[in-house]
Amino acid sequence: MRVAVLGTGKVGSALGTKLASTGHEVLYGSRNPSDVAGTRSHRDAVEWADVVITALPGTDVVAALDAGGADVLGDKVVLDPSAAFTAEMAMAYPGDSVAQRVQARFPRARVVKTLNTMNFTIMVDPMSSLAAASVFVSGDDSKAKSVVRLLLGDLGWPEESVLDLGGVETALATEHLAPLFFATARALGTPTFNFAVSRAA
Template sequence: MTTIAVLGNGRVGGNLATALSRAGHEVTVVDRAPGAAAHAAREARIVINATPGAGSLERLAALREELHGKILVDVSNATTDGTDGLPEDLIYHGSSLAERLQEALPETHVVKTLNTMLFPVMTAPTTLTQPPTAFLSGEDAHAKQTVREMLIDLGWQKDWITDLGGIRTARATEAAILFVPHVIRATGFTPFAISIAR
């Protein structure tokens, strides 16, 4: 059992929290109550960033002391939205939210994952008609192994998880969000994920 704090109580955060609790972890979901994030981050071993990506950097940078030595799993994408509310463009051109978080939190082990799929797939990858891929980006091998084990608890098979390397590789997976609005407009809001077919 691992103590996990999920920052963000929307669809993504709630979905992850429910599934991780079901898998036997001790999970705290954090809302916007003053001090709640700091307290939860201080008590957790793993902190999951499921907050809207546009405001994540400022919100998490304020928790530098509480996140010292912790694993920060970033599942968000930092985008501006179009008039229909769907992602329109990236905020951090030539970089990524995960990279910016790692720069702001040098004593925290940032791992990017689960950001190349619609949120239902994060906790139910076997419901798709073909195996999806979950990517890992991060500088610390032990942190990535811990996150890999967490993904397995969520139903991901080992060979569906691909370690891309350092945190710089997150800019590639974050850019994949630009596919999402076009796919949704073309086929509707049906769960899908990016998959590497071999």
């Protein structure tokens, strides 16, 4: 698949590197493409891609896609791993989510929220230190979710670890796991853990 990774930070680099190593074509979109070799403008990367990953600060995702252009985004799959915080690290969108905002702003795009409930190292190496792991998926389009499940498989996620929560409105629940994530990281003294859902028999 042709995957555009918007953002060249920790998440973007980790996902782009792993997906490239599993045979996908990866192009990074950056605000300053001339500064980082091999990157393009957001617009060029989105136009080229089948799947767009929004590895950007959550509060900047809609603006970045707007600047890139709704015309090139069209009905592409948008894999959104972002989280949106205020400067004080409070949730920026109480009662809402980045994924819902992207879906509302770009109704043709097929937004899938995933990977936002864990550290970037776990996103690409889920079973490294975990007996069990869960990765949530939220989105309205079942074909887009199938595409994302394929990519999750290539990132190392076993099929049974993927929990489809339903429509894009369920992204609100996973985005708002962030305070629990930070409290758990403080309690454990490390961000390299994951949440696992275990169902009673």
